[in-house]
Amino acid sequence: xxxxxxxxxxxxxxxxxxxxxxxxxxxxxxxxxxxxxxxxxxxxxxxxxxxxxxxxxxxxxxxxxxxxxxxxxxxxxxxxxxxxxxxxxxxxxxxxxxxxxxxxxxxxxxxxxxxxxxxxxxxxxxxxxxxxxxxxxxxxxxxxxxxxxxxxxxxx
Amino acid sequence: xxxxxxxxxxxxxxxxxxxxxxxxxxxxxxxxxxxxxxxxxxxxxxxxxxxxxxxxxxxxxxxxxxxxxxxxxxxxxxxxxxxxxxxxxxxxxxxxxxxxxxxxxxxxxxxxxxxxxxxxxxxxxxxxxxxxxxxxxxxxxxxxxxxxxxxxxxxxxxxxxxxxxxxxxxxxxxxxxxxxxxxxxxxxxxxxxxxxxxxxxxxxxxxxxxxxxxxxxxxxxxxxxxxxxxxxxxxxxxxxxxxxxxxxxxxxxxxxxxxxxxxxxxxxxxxxxxxxxxxxxxxxxxxxxxxxxxxxxxxxxxxxxxxxxxxxxxxxxxxxxxxxxxxxxxxxxxxxxxxxxxxxxxxxxxxxxxxxxxxxxxxxxxxxxxxxxxxxxxxxxxxxxxxxxxxxxxxxxxxxxxxxxxxxxxxxxxxxxxxxxxxxxxxxxxxxxxxxxxxxxxxxxxxxxxxxxxxxxxxxxxxxxxxxxxxxxxxxxxxxxxxxxxxxxxxxxxxxxxxxxxxxxxxxxxxxxxxxxxxxxxxxxxxxxxxxxxxxxxxxxxxxxxxxxxxxxxxxxxxxxxxxxxxxxxxxxxxxxxxxxxxxxxxxxxxxxxxxxxxxxxxxxxxxxxxxxxxxxxxxxxxxxxxxxxxxxxxxxxxxxxxxxxxxxxxxxxxxxxxxxxxxxxxxxxxxxxxxxxxxxxxxxxxxxxxxxxxxxxxxxxxxxxxxxxxxxxxxxxxxxxxxxxxxxxxxxxxxxxxxxxxxxxxxxxxxxxxxxxxxxxxxxxxxxxxxxxxxxxxx
Ligand code: FES
Ligand code: FES
Numbered sequence: 001x002x003x004x005x006x007x008x009x010x011x012x013x014x015x016x017x018x019x020x021x022x023x024x025x026x027x028x029x030x031x032x033x034x035x036x037x038x039x040x041x042x043x044x045x046x047x048x049x050x051x052x053x054x055x056x057x058x059x060x061x062x063x064x065x066x067x068x069x070x071x072x073x074x075x076x077x078x079x080x081x082x083x084x085x086x087x088x089x090x091x092x093x094x095x096x097x098x099x100x101x102x103x104x105x106x107x108x109x110x111x112x113x114x115x116x117x118x119x120x121x122x123x124x125x126x127x128x129x130x131x132x133x134x135x136x137x138x139x140x141x142x143x144x145x146x147x148x149x150x151x152x153x154x155x156x
Numbered sequence: 157x158x159x160x161x162x163x164x165x166x167x168x169x170x171x172x173x174x175x176x177x178x179x180x181x182x183x184x185x186x187x188x189x190x191x192x193x194x195x196x197x198x199x200x201x202x203x204x205x206x207x208x209x210x211x212x213x214x215x216x217x218x219x220x221x222x223x224x225x226x227x228x229x230x231x232x233x234x235x236x237x238x239x240x241x242x243x244x245x246x247x248x249x250x251x252x253x254x255x256x257x258x259x260x261x262x263x264x265x266x267x268x269x270x271x272x273x274x275x276x277x278x279x280x281x282x283x284x285x286x287x288x289x290x291x292x293x294x295x296x297x298x299x300x301x302x303x304x305x306x307x308x309x310x311x312x313x314x315x316x317x318x319x320x321x322x323x324x325x326x327x328x329x330x331x332x333x334x335x336x337x338x339x340x341x342x343x344x345x346x347x348x349x350x351x352x353x354x355x356x357x358x359x360x361x362x363x364x365x366x367x368x369x370x371x372x373x374x375x376x377x378x379x380x381x382x383x384x385x386x387x388x389x390x391x392x393x394x395x396x397x398x399x400x401x402x403x404x405x406x407x408x409x410x411x412x413x414x415x416x417x418x419x420x421x422x423x424x425x426x427x428x429x430x431x432x433x434x435x436x437x438x439x440x441x442x443x444x445x446x447x448x449x450x451x452x453x454x455x456x457x458x459x460x461x462x463x464x465x466x467x468x469x470x471x472x473x474x475x476x477x478x479x480x481x482x483x484x485x486x487x488x489x490x491x492x493x494x495x496x497x498x499x500x501x502x503x504x505x506x507x508x509x510x511x512x513x514x515x516x517x518x519x520x521x522x523x524x525x526x527x528x529x530x531x532x533x534x535x536x537x538x539x540x541x542x543x544x545x546x547x548x549x550x551x552x553x554x555x556x557x558x559x560x561x562x563x564x565x566x567x568x569x570x571x572x573x574x575x576x577x578x579x580x581x582x583x584x585x586x587x588x589x590x591x592x593x594x595x596x597x598x599x600x601x602x603x604x605x606x607x608x609x610x611x612x613x614x615x616x617x618x619x620x621x622x623x624x625x626x627x628x629x630x631x632x633x634x635x636x637x638x639x640x641x642x643x644x645x646x647x648x649x650x651x652x653x654x655x656x657x658x659x660x661x662x663x664x665x666x667x668x669x670x671x672x673x674x675x676x677x678x679x680x681x682x683x684x685x686x687x688x689x690x691x692x693x694x695x696x697x698x699x700x701x702x703x704x705x706x707x708x709x710x711x712x713x714x715x716x717x718x719x720x721x722x723x724x725x726x727x728x729x730x731x732x733x734x735x736x737x738x739x740x741x742x743x744x745x746x747x748x749x750x751x752x753x754x755x756x757x758x759x760x761x762x763x764x765x766x767x768x769x770x771x772x773x774x775x776x777x778x779x780x781x782x783x784x785x786x787x788x789x790x791x792x793x794x795x796x797x798x799x800x801x802x803x804x805x806x807x808x809x810x811x812x813x814x815x816x817x818x819x820x821x822x823x824x825x826x827x828x829x830x831x832x833x834x835x836x837x838x839x840x841x842x843x844x845x846x847x848x849x850x851x852x853x854x855x856x857x858x859x860x861x862x863x864x865x866x867x868x869x870x871x872x873x874x875x876x877x878x879x880x881x882x883x884x885x886x887x888x889x890x891x892x893x894x895x896x897x898x899x900x901x902x903x904x905x906x907x908x909x910x911x912x913x914x915x916x917x918x919x920x921x922x923x924x925x926x927x928x929x930x931x932x933x934x935x936x
Binding site for chain 2: 019021029030033034035036037038039040041042043045046048075076077079080085089092093094096098099100101102103104105108123124126127128130131133134135136137138139140141142143144
């Protein structure tokens, strides 16, 4: 059985036929070919798949495509404008907050949700918030620094 | 902005990763691709009565279903190392099971369908009839009298290997005042790169050629192994591409059966076949790391001089030999047992054992973390038993800086270093002198504070090929590079190293920019494609800069040499009078000069060019084979506070001083150390790959059951570097990727045992184990 999902994806209205079991992340990656959103696990642990849905971070591997019907979804591809990195992306670059880059889109999208709610997060708050985002490369040291710097850049 | 050697340049690769434009294997969609799902054994040990694929074949969208019978005639998965060349039991590993399965996750069948969902559905319908055999899960069970054997062998042993002078070691123990003994388990780890493995196999009938896209740390090695030893495809007909790869940590070195299956099947079904692992599959089928059981004894005089070290280790190989499985617990382990010390007599005996578990291979550090863990644990324990300060005991036994180069009793010769200097600096950074006060203060808050040291040395920059051959590697371990200067002076560098997070595109560009005196922006680094790069042995063992970077330097030397010839002609001077500096070819002692860009142009537009002496073009390749290993060393000091009520450990300080020789990009180096420490902390406190002893089921088969460090498990780290340049490579570099993972477990367990006043706690030191150890210590 298929159903039609219509949503706003990175500012554009799109629709697709999906199976009932299709996940939002599959829709984004396989159907719309936005491959910046990654899949790192099958138990909703790693956060490589984090996107924003109606302004909040969600794990797109844990949302059915059907649940996103009518929603506004934005992915990592939406952040940079005309080749200019968003301040949070820039902060990750400046602070070496990424190595292999696989966790990075989820980290950045997750960080933006944190900063939306807490414009000046401290180290402990950042570490706590990243509970649902795993990185195997950086030991988090520079991710924490990046998010603090990104938050500061966004405040000014 | 300085972008040369030594500058903390931000990374070239980051823009594409940060904007979602990375190109990982699973991001690739080949036209007409079909999707593969593997049916994996649900039992640990069984003969296969039958594998019935009829129902699955009839399912919607199914393109083909293959079993081991279909692959008859296809070679098994090869192993690349036999200690000392053998003898070693080396049972075959079929791509898909043939008659028998040997671990939970062993591949039984391959289902290919139009969509991934259809392939999954059909995989469920493959009916496998298992005739179970009792599983041998622990090494003890595998070595028991009359244990069921995995393979067609007399028992489950793989090899028995030793290093060092046994007689001299026995003599040292005979005259010792004190012997410290520890029984240690080095727990099994799952590497868990956040990108799961993936592969796409494709056959081009027009050219009778194959392409494999795969998440590999070493695409040329995969081409060699799969082409030459498994599928019989000559190199010119097989292209292996490892595009962006999301972390490796050793688990993406080996050649895996899935790579063979999709490549082979791509031809059978006449369209690209794609497979991507789910995380559960990664746990089941990625190679695991470590898994040793060790007894270590250290013989000392009463004032703490080390006289001898004796080590007995059982190393789990898993069910089959992975590519470098037998290398890890032998030559990457026993050769590092001198550590930083002058211990004159060392003997290490290792047995490799087959069990009904996933194959074991390299995991960040590979062998050297195991060596460092036992050594630094036994040294710390000896210090406590002898009542000597642990820093002082180490100092009494350090190889002095002026004794380098130093020949150890376990084959390797250390080339450079200053071990006492590193420890002194680390102890100062950690304010060791103030520790007693901090401990008292913690006690007043009801916390038990402890401090732990780990000095380490590692052999990196693998490896001199002649030594690799003697010890049993079935390959050379050089590296290749091609430096292509384009007509307008920009440069493409083709390297056999492979970056899966290490930042080669930046580091290597810094080297080229520095050496040629051209802007950093004008250099691009290409890696990960066997059709573009002459050859390569890949990235592991902290070898990229020391070996791959040296190959680039060698090619750059050839570019400069040729450039001088062209410049001599252009400037009407003798070649020997030309100097090259900061991007200018100059006639010595004159103001006559020509820029690098002009020379590049005249190499491709050779109007005024010494054509009778020199070919046009400026494009040079080099192979570099190192003269020795490199020997990074350092000292990590960890401070913890344990809550005696709950056994919870909090890491409160982490200080590290590492000597990596010359550093090209300190920002990247720091990041490597951070990541390495996280791996080591994970092993020591959180991670354990556990199988049920009876059934052989993997108990830690998901990220909910297997705990990799989260942000709030770790502190921020204070790290510094010191520098004794490596004397035998052109950059003076040593390698930094594994240091943290090597040093951290011993530092952390030393700190925890210091805090709670016990001799030992096994890894991972979970709150439960720490609490139990504390209770038993208090009960005494
Ligand atoms: S893919 Fe791991 S949490 Fe979504
Ligand atoms: S940068 Fe590799 S997983 Fe985070």
